[in-house]
Amino acid sequence: MLSLEKCKEVLHKDKKKKFTDDEISKIRDFLYQLATIEYEQRSRNKTKAGNHLLKSID
Numbered sequence: 001m002l003s004l005e006k007c008k009e010v011l012h013k014d015k016k017k018k019f020t021d022d023e024i025s026k027i028r029d030f031l032y033q034l035a036t037i038e039y040e041q042r043s044r045n046k047t048k049a050g051n052h053l054l055k056s057i058d
Contacts, residue, residue, distance in 0.1 A: 002028060 007024045011017075019027070 001032070004028075 004021060004024060007028050008019075008021075011019050011024060011027070
């Protein structure tokens, strides 16, 4: 997991908007949740594609 300090560094590069530590933590958690969903979805799609290919070979 990215540290809060690293997240601050990235989010504050623009310098137009400053986020609180709580906001940064929520943003980081949300992005990790999205990444988990994406990973799980891709894993399911690979499994389905693999099963389909195996059925056509039999």
